[in-house]
Amino acid sequence: MQNKQKNKKINNNPIGIFDSGFGGLTVMSAINKALPLENLIYFGDTAHVPYGTKSKDAVIKFSKEIVAFLIEHKVKLIVIACNTASAFALPILQKTLKVPVIGVIEPGSKAAVHVSKNKKIGVIGTEGTVQSGAYLKEINKIKKTNVYQQACPLFVPLVEEGWTNSEITNSIVQKYIKPLLNKNIDTLVLGCTHYPLLRKVLEKNINKNIVLIDSAKATTHEVKNVLNQKSLLADGKQKNFLKFYVSDNPKKFKTIGRRFFSKKISDVKKIEME
Amino acid sequence: MQNKQKNKKINNNPIGIFDSGFGGLTVMSAINKALPLENLIYFGDTAHVPYGTKSKDAVIKFSKEIVAFLIEHKVKLIVIACNTASAFALPILQKTLKVPVIGVIEPGSKAAVHVSKNKKIGVIGTEGTVQSGAYLKEINKIKKTNVYQQACPLFVPLVEEGWTNSEITNSIVQKYIKPLLNKNIDTLVLGCTHYPLLRKVLEKNINKNIVLIDSAKATTHEVKNVLNQKSLLADGKQKNFLKFYVSDNPKKFKTIGRRFFSKKISDVKKIEME
Numbered sequence: 133m134q135n136k137q138k139n140k141k142i143n144n145n146p147i148g149i150f151d152s153g154f155g156g157l158t159v160m161s162a163i164n165k166a167l168p169l170e171n172l173i174y175f176g177d178t179a180h181v182p183y184g185t186k187s188k189d190a191v192i193k194f195s196k197e198i199v200a201f202l203i204e205h206k207v208k209l210i211v212i213a214c215n216t217a218s219a220f221a222l223p224i225l226q227k228t229l230k231v232p233v234i235g236v237i238e239p240g241s242k243a244a245v246h247v248s249k250n251k252k253i254g255v256i257g258t259e260g261t262v263q264s265g266a267y268l269k270e271i272n273k274i275k276k277t278n279v280y281q282q283a284c285p286l287f288v289p290l291v292e293e294g295w296t297n298s299e300i301t302n303s304i305v306q307k308y309i310k311p312l313l314n315k316n317i318d319t320l321v322l323g324c325t326h327y328p329l330l331r332k333v334l335e336k337n338i339n340k341n342i343v344l345i346d347s348a349k350a351t352t353h354e355v356k357n358v359l360n361q362k363s364l365l366a367d368g369k370q371k372n373f374l375k376f377y378v379s380d381n382p383k384k385f386k387t388i389g390r391r392f393f394s395k396k397i398s399d400v401k402k403i404e405m406e
Numbered sequence: 407m408q409n410k411q412k413n414k415k416i417n418n419n420p421i422g423i424f425d426s427g428f429g430g431l432t433v434m435s436a437i438n439k440a441l442p443l444e445n446l447i448y449f450g451d452t453a454h455v456p457y458g459t460k461s462k463d464a465v466i467k468f469s470k471e472i473v474a475f476l477i478e479h480k481v482k483l484i485v486i487a488c489n490t491a492s493a494f495a496l497p498i499l500q501k502t503l504k505v506p507v508i509g510v511i512e513p514g515s516k517a518a519v520h521v522s523k524n525k526k527i528g529v530i531g532t533e534g535t536v537q538s539g540a541y542l543k544e545i546n547k548i549k550k551t552n553v554y555q556q557a558c559p560l561f562v563p564l565v566e567e568g569w570t571n572s573e574i575t576n577s578i579v580q581k582y583i584k585p586l587l588n589k590n591i592d593t594l595v596l597g598c599t600h601y602p603l604l605r606k607v608l609e610k611n612i613n614k615n616i617v618l619i620d621s622a623k624a625t626t627h628e629v630k631n632v633l634n635q636k637s638l639l640a641d642g643k644q645k646n647f648l649k650f651y652v653s654d655n656p657k658k659f660k661t662i663g664r665r666f667f668s669k670k671i672s673d674v675k676k677i678e679m680e
Contacts, residue, residue, distance in 0.1 A: 179464050180454060185566075187655040190453050289563045292459075300581065303574050381461040 141363035144370040146171035147355070148207030150198045153181035154292070154385065155325030156213030157392035159236065160374075162348040163211070163355055165394065169368035170359075172375070173205055176389075179379035179405060182288055183216040184258025184324070191260065195221035197405050199229065201377070207231060208364050211355060215257050215323050215347070219266035232358050239354040240321050240347030241270035247343045248319040251277045254312035254342075257323030259283045267323055280315045284308045284324075291326045292388060296333065305330065305337050313338065321345045329391065376400040415637035418644040420445035421629070422481030424472045427455035428566070428659065429599030430487030431666035433510065434648075436622040437485070437629055439668065443642035444633075446649070447479055450663075453653035453679060456562055457490040458532025458598070465534065469495035471679050473503065475651070481505060482638050485629060489531050489597050489621070493540035506632050513628040514595050514621030515544035521617045522593040525551045528586035528616075531597030533557045541597055554589045558582045558598075565600045566662060570607065579604065579611050587612065595619045603665065650674040 147167075149160050153176050160174050175198050177183075183191050195217050202210055210225070210233045212218045218235030225233045244253050244267075255267040262283040271277050286304050295301050312320065320342055322328060328346050335344065359365045374395070378385045382400035389397045421441075423434050427450050434448050449472050451457075457465050469491050476484055484499070484507045486492045492509030499507045518527050518541075529541040536557040545551050560578050569575050586594065594616055596602060602620050609618065633639045648669070652659045656674035663671045 179460065181459070185455070185655075185658075186453065187658075190654040285567050286560070286563050289560050293559050300574065300577050303577070307574065380464040381459075384459075384461075 142367045143208050143364045144171065144366045145206050145208040146173045146373070146375070147209050147211060148173050148175070148202030148205065149211045149213045150175040150177070150195070150202065150217070151214040151325060152177050152183035152217065154389050154392045155288070157389055158325050158328045159211060159213035159348045159351055161392070161394045162352040164374065166352045166356060167359070169366045169372065171366065171370070171373050173202060173207060174374070174376045175201060176376070176378045176385055177405070178381050178385060182258065183214060184260045184285070184288065186216070186260065188220045188264070191217055191220040192224060195225065199225060201403060203229070203231070209234065209355065209358065211351065212236065213325055213351070215325065216260040216264075219261050219264035232362065234351060234354050234358060236325065236347040236351045237266045237270050239350035240323065240345055241267055241274060243347070243350040244319050244321050244345045245271055245274045245277060247345065248277065250316070250318045251275070252315055252317045253277055253279050254315065254317035254320040255279060255281045255323045256284050256287075256308065256312070256320065256327065257281070258288065259285055261323050267321060278315070280312050280317060282308055282312055287324065287330060288326045291329045294391070296329050301330070301333055302336070305333050309334070309337055317342060319343050319345060322347065377403050379403060379405045416641045417482050417638045418445065418640045419480050419482040420447045420647070420649070421483050421485060422447050422449070422476030422479065423485045423487045424449040424451070424469070424476065424491070425488040425599060426451050426457035426491065428663050428666045429562070431663055432599050432602045433485060433487035433622040433625055435666070435668045436626040438648065440626045440630060441633070443640045443646065445640065445644070445647050447476060447481060448648070448650045449475060450650070450652045450659055451679070452655050452659060456532065457488060458534045458559065458562065460490070460534065462494045462538070465491055465494040466498060469499065473499060475677060477503070477505070483508065483629065483632065485625065486510065487599055487625070489599065490534040493535050493538035506636065508625060508628050508632060510599065510621040510625045511540045511544050513624035514597065514619055515541055515548060517621070517624040518593050518595050518619045519545055519548045519551060521619065522551065524590070524592045525549070526589060526591045527551055527553050528589065528591035528594045529553060529555045529597045530558050530561070530582065530586070530594065530601065531555070532562065533559055535597050541595060552589070554586050554591060556582055556586055561598065561604060562600045565603045568665070570603050575604070575607055576610070579607050583608070583611055591616060593617050593619060596621065651677050653677060653679045
């Protein structure tokens with residue numbers, strides 16, 4: 133068979149990636165850089181964005197609808213590129229789907245435990261992610277650790293407003309981060325896919341010995357591993373594509389999405405969700 | 407007939423009020439104070455909140471679904487207690503519904519034109535409201551006026567975070583308001599139902615001669631007029647009620663809603679929207 137190389141199976145079906153809006157594009161960007169032969173389909177649920185303030189039931193419902201859409205597009209693996217959806221919907225999606233499903237919380241937690249020396253880890257995220265306690269549980273499943281959480285509800289609107297480098301953002305970062313610094317953390321998990329855009333202002337306000345964990349990178353590493361283990365890697369022989377779907381406002385997605393994604397977002401289609 | 411007083415018809419059916427989330431409670435509060443005999447039903451579309459960043463099509467779709475729910479509850483009048491939904495959905499709802507529909511933009515615009523002496527009016531609102539140009543058009547329909555708009559996307563998350571009295575909010579207000587002050591406005595329309603909670607910090611940052619227009623009050627005045635004209639006022643002889651429905655997170659609505667509403671919010675029901 134043409135699709136076999138050295139007994140290794142090839143699968144050129146796309147990877148499906150979803151998020152409540154733009155944030156997951158930081159994850160898609162990392163996957164695209166590390167695995168340039170893969171076809172990628174992104175779904176941004178911009179009709180319901182943000183997930184961070186929604187209930188568990190609602191986020192599970194939205195996630196199931198998006199996943200049904202991705203499965204129709206014959207995805208071989210699904211990445212939940214959203215911390216809130218990973219916190220709420222990952223277990224149920226893993227149970228019900230035949231394709232592998234990867235969230236951002238487990239890879240981020242693993243990376244944090246790997247890096248932390250004093251076992252004092254800070255986690256910043258949306259209200260939903262923090263209230264779910266998903267990082268707290270996941271990190272402690274790997275190793276008994278002191279985890280200090282802080283919800284930062286203003287970070288997403290600040291990033292979307294484009295104020296990633298302003299004095300105001302600096303003050304807000306200081307206010308949110310202070311209680312974590314008081315706990316003497318040596319590792320800080322960016323528990324929201326918007327937050328990598330605040331990396332510079334965060335770095336300015338923490339000690340140099342504190343390591344920032346960007347779950348986009350950790351998740352990409354996990355995606356690569358799973359594709360490898362399950363012989364699902366693409367060989368690039370089929371035409372390579374990046375597709376973008378949203379549930380609202382494709383035009384806005386194109387414009388703002390540019391800040392989150394490393395390449396130009398050329399074509400965005402709107403899908404009506406029920 | 408019992409329902410006639412001095413040839414005046416009475417209607418004890420409820421008034422329906424809707425918004426994307428909590429903000430409309432400032433309008434409901436004003437209506438409840440001015441018309442204490444009226445039964446009120448509130449719907450907060452917390453599964454889709456905020457509307458300010460959503461497209462026109464999406465906001466119209468959400469509004470139609472909510473209105474269908476309110477009509478089922480036999481409302482005699484509908485108040486769109488949300489600037490974005492008023493901007494996008496009012497004309498189509500007024501065309502298709504048999505009951506009167508009142509938005510917040512026309513009453514706010516009337517009040518602003520009435521107050522302004524130099525015909526330089528500032529309008530602050532969400533991205534959606536500002537992009538729709540609804541106040542600009544409405545004000546100029548009444549009288550040719552210079553209208554200066556400013557989108558303030560951080561105001562809603564600041565209010566919901568409860569930071570209505572912080573130094574950070576003060577800086578953000580200054581940044582957003584400055585371009586309007588430079589235009590020498592004498593009237594400022596609070597074009598979002600969350601903004602009355604920022605009244606104090608706004609007043610601190612504008613000249614004393616600038617009048618703030620809170621559309622909750624202007625809208626209540628309009629509601630009273632329409633009920634009067636159409637002989638729809640209640641007489642309070644039926645048991646008086648305030649009912650609250652949301653599309654997500656009733657518990658959170660109860661807690662945060664308290665800041666927006668003058669009375670305790672005792673019972674909130676969740677409704678699944680399709």
